[in-house]
Amino acid sequence: MSLIEGTGFSLPIATITECVDVNIEVTPAARLAVKSAIGEQIDTHVLIISAKAGGCSGYLYDMVVVERPEEEGFQTINVDGVTILIHDNDSTLLNGLKLDFKDSLMGGGFHMENPNADRACGCGQSFG
């Protein structure tokens, strides 16, 4: 036994998340950049865009290229042969997102414009 074993602790607290059909816009520059990032693995790999707690403004954007996950609960968006996945849990936070890419040495890279964000931090990685 330990301090937290035994009776008294609840089952994990469940959260009810609203789910909407996600629409996102990917600019031509961003399409090229995503294709370049996935490279030859375009048939097996996908881009997952998600939001996680943290950052200066409450939520952080996250983008990863991974082998298509087995987990359920993703919405699929096809853009020029590239598969983009967004999880149902993030759908209300990311619906309407515009993904852009800026090719510059200072402040270059992917940029998000999120209509659901009341504010964003200076670096653009966090929103709330």
Add this chain to the structure above:
Amino acid sequence: MWLRAIIWLNCLIGGCAMIPPLANIVEIPTAVTLVSGKDARNHLNRMLTVDVSNDSNLTRKESFICDLNGRIATYQLHVDLGEQILLLHNDSMSDILRKTLTSGIPWNENIEVSSGDGAVHRILIYGKQPERILLGLGISQAELHTGHWTKFFDSMISVIKIEDDFSIYEMLIPSREYSEITDLLKTNGARIGEVNSAIAMLSIAGMIDYSVDVSGHIPFNLGLERLVDLKKGCYPGQEIHARMESRGGIKKSISTFKTNIQMRLGKSKSTNKEQLEIISSQQFGDSWINLLIHPREISLSSEICVNTPEGEITLTSV
């Protein structure tokens, strides 16, 4: 079973209540939230004002979660248990803490949040010689450290403050052991104290217990900048904290004052028109000990007069 054996032995040797009181024990009401899972630490670290990424097992730490304006939303005490992190906090903050912790969990991370209200009791052991009581339990002061929990059967114990003539220790006890441990402490010379006095005593020692509601305040204004780590990276409110710190925007401070009546919590003005705010007023003997937020530039002379609906009240510096 071992615990019962120690109780029996103590009764036999000490003659129970014959020992004069060496310290007080008091239970401070606490809410308990458990964050578990292999990604629990990362998840917390993205939100807390302190860095927990390298904490080891049994680390004792305090932290805030702030809103986007840098104001305190929750104030919690940590018990690091590896993949499980126990957070103890004021009950009034339970809803917002649990809601914050359960939102924004990434699709590929394993994190669970559970309530443990009532499962763990928190007691303070304080007075002139609490070390003698702890020694009776077989716990040496040398084993105890401020930033670390030490196991005592299924319970945990740590140091809050050690002064020459006064010490404060903190113990977390699972409810199944609570009566046995408190009996053991009483057998060893502890007497039951009062919650008000214990919190007042912490205020006198320059500490703000998490049982005091500090929500809505900026950590710097409470003198709790040690709970803000501006080098750890982004967390909600970090931009505001960094700007305040770098531009000298910390305009308030906190001090402890004594009155002979209980002060009403909230904002008030001194007779010199200075903006003041009382966040805690606790009885301590015949006096009341108050935590007062005041402009930094205010002259902290021995007395401040405050206008209240009850009339002018004099606060004396502690």
